[in-house]
Amino acid sequence: MAMAVAHHRESSSGSSINKHLDAGKYVRYTSEQVEALERVYAECPKPSSLRRQQLIRECPILSNIEPRQIKVWFQNRRCREKQRKESSRLQTVNRKLTAMNKLLMEENDRLQKQVSQLVCENGYMRQQLHTAPTTDASCDSVVTTPQHSLRDANNPAGLLSIAEETLAEFLSKATGTAVDWVQMPGMKPGPDSVGIFAISQSCSGVAARACGLVSLEPTKIAEILKDRPSWFRDCRSLEVFTMFPAGNGGTIELIYTQTYAPSTLAPARDFWTLRYTTSLDNGSFVVCERSLSGSGAGPNAASAAQFVRAEMLPSGYLIRPCEGGGSIIHIVDHLNLEAWSVPEVLRPLYESSKVVAQRMTIAALRYIRQIAQETSGEVVYSLGRQPAVLRTFSQRLIRGFNDAVNGFNDDGWSLINCDGAEDVIIAVNSTKNLTTSNPANSLALLGGGVLCAKASMLLQNVPPAVLVRFFEGAPFRVG
Amino acid sequence: MAMAVAHHRESSSGSSINKHLDAGKYVRYTSEQVEALERVYAECPKPSSLRRQQLIRECPILSNIEPRQIKVWFQNRRCREKQRKESSRLQTVNRKLTAMNKLLMEENDRLQKQVSQLVCENGYMRQQLHTAPTTDASCDSVVTTPQHSLRDANNPAGLLSIAEETLAEFLSKATGTAVDWVQMPGMKPGPDSVGIFAISQSCSGVAARACGLVSLEPTKIAEILKDRPSWFRDCRSLEVFTMFPAGNGGTIELIYTQTYAPSTLAPARDFWTLRYTTSLDNGSFVVCERSLSGSGAGPNAASAAQFVRAEMLPSGYLIRPCEGGGSIIHIVDHLNLEAWSVPEVLRPLYESSKVVAQRMTIAALRYIRQIAQETSGEVVYSLGRQPAVLRTFSQRLIRGFNDAVNGFNDDGWSLINCDGAEDVIIAVNSTKNLTTSNPANSLALLGGGVLCAKASMLLQNVPPAVLVRFFEGAPFRVG
DNA sequence: AACTAATGAGCCGTAACTAC
């Protein structure tokens, strides 16, 4: 019996007394042979031993291939088909999903435009009707937060009922139509974008909303986002006063938060809130939060006096696990920053949903995404460029700057030249110690204290819109 | 020099004096060897010839592997990595896209709800304002179709301007916000569904809209959809009267269409339309159509007299090629079926956008999808179950039934017992010949003619809503 | 200098093999 023809290269691989020459073990079948095999495969990819023998007998061009080789050929052929099919299937699904995505994004866009137009028309007509705001059906029902009396906040049962109500209101904002969300200008959804963003229109306070994909586990995300000082640059401190289980596996916390003011012209804000962390029946996690009506003081009454108490309307994070790992998060931030208390020039900063979106909502999503990417090792950083290090450093810088701008008493600031009529205010800080815990930090301190000075100017005749634009993107506080 | 250890199977393959025994060509490297190779691979997946030689010298466990084998090992290793990476990349992308899709679908859903609510509120306020309808900015601008005088339809230049206008209006309905589309009840978008559907709200006539993915070339889709009688079951006939090029590569046709009535209680409709087929700058194809104001008669004035002339407002198909093959189609059907002319009980049938969506819009998308699936061979049909055969047969059945229900004079129907006061109407058809062109058809006809009888009943005290629900899903006409 | 064979390395597809 003759073997399949082997194409030997007698002259090659001269460097070794190799054994490829003798054994003609590896042969490529001729195109006729492959054709014949393929024909059989097409009608039966898994021929029996009998069928294979029959094949060799029937087909003269296959007669010089051994039965064992035929068997192996079919095995390999099936394997190839399987691999090819899987990869083409994946590609097809991919194309389909991509196209569907495109379609949905367009539909989204169309709907967004329609919503904007309708909201606009709506507002116009409402104005024309100039009736009592009771007809405002779209937003008020949820947004006019019922005031909880102080007694509620003093017994756990009352707090639980507040928590459940907060949860419901937060969810209706996150996934329902409780608020007239309109797409954020310049933020289109897309597979490469960070997420979908919207800001509120025509409801009390300022609100922003975002949703996006993150490749982290829900619990991890909740943990990261709850630690607001780590990512929210305006957050000076967050203190958990009380913490007790809510019975259903959830947790209720009473929280006192201080934020920085964006300018020396206005006092900073603080919040006295209830935070409710729980999981839903569908496997989602929720962290939601809202202000309590009580006057829960901070740890230091003297320092708290420097703050204006602001209100957090039901807000939070809805984190839903995604099949195949990762999560979809929905973020809602809804605040009332008591804009009446700041000078008129700064008021737009406290009344712009876009500012909240940029500084809180998008910042949260960006931060969590960055962490996720670092964790998964998607991005490779060169030595000395570790994002965590950079982040810590940047955070410290901002914090220092913010502290300086705000000049809180408990940080050791005291005013000089304070006659009240000056545009420039100077304060000194004799106790501030910039020593860091990082021994590698080269910013060594000379002596035991630092003298800082800060100055501010009253901007006059600046249109509020310009000011808002200026602040929207700024990573730092401006005094 | 020693070779890598080969594990011979001396006893096996006894059936042939085979050559596997002698050449120890195939060896499996020991786990230590693989480990050593992997370590090198980790730091350099593509070592130079020198590096490989060095490796053999340095590493004693690799000393019995030939340089050529080392080279091959790295080659295969790279190949494996590549395959694995590609497949995992695809899977990751897939997961991401799926999640994004989910997110977008939810967002779409939310927006749809918001739109519905806003449209509703808007309508309410508009009513309260009870001002002139000129304030209706959302819909009227496009929907109040300007009436073209007869002169336009008589010269090509006039027709071209109508065609361009039709194109613009169709596009604004298909992709813009010219009409207040609302999502169809029970029809959610999704990768597995046929597409995204919407029906119109608050605009003149009835309208439906769909978009979806089809794996066919745009031109092929246009060709199939233009042949309306092949898929639109209510279409009795479609005749192209005039056809001339539009100059820009497009084609303008003047078309006369007859449709069946859904009941014996109402006369059937016919249409006199202009159809404009062209391609856009972005590579899309468009087939759009609208009624002409002229009284263009059908081929047979006597038969046309049995019809009520209905109006087609700018409608059509927008077919956009998709990268990676396939197309995205947008379908808009916008009709005015002159509901005033039918008995009150049937009027909902002529005023329901849902009926149009079910019978025309979705039918078109379903049909084209089915064709695409058959073409791509995705579905394997057993013998005798060919969908094309079934379709032809079903089409013929429906057509025959519809012909009988409608009883057009030119089909040979004449009334018996026609005293006008009876609820039951009987008509006979002495000329109808059901002989088919299919010789395999076993429905042999005995004799030269068939006698058919049809009967109808006036439904009384049936709530219109029930009637609409009954007709919406029915594949056949009911008399 | 331009052109041309020769060489060697890479990748791809596939045969043959081991191990389960």
Place this chain on the structure above:
DNA sequence: GTAGTTACGGCTCATTAGTT
């Protein structure tokens, strides 16, 4: 049987040495 691994033929490409 399937899954995973080793080996090989054929191909492309870039570099090099030898030729007009």
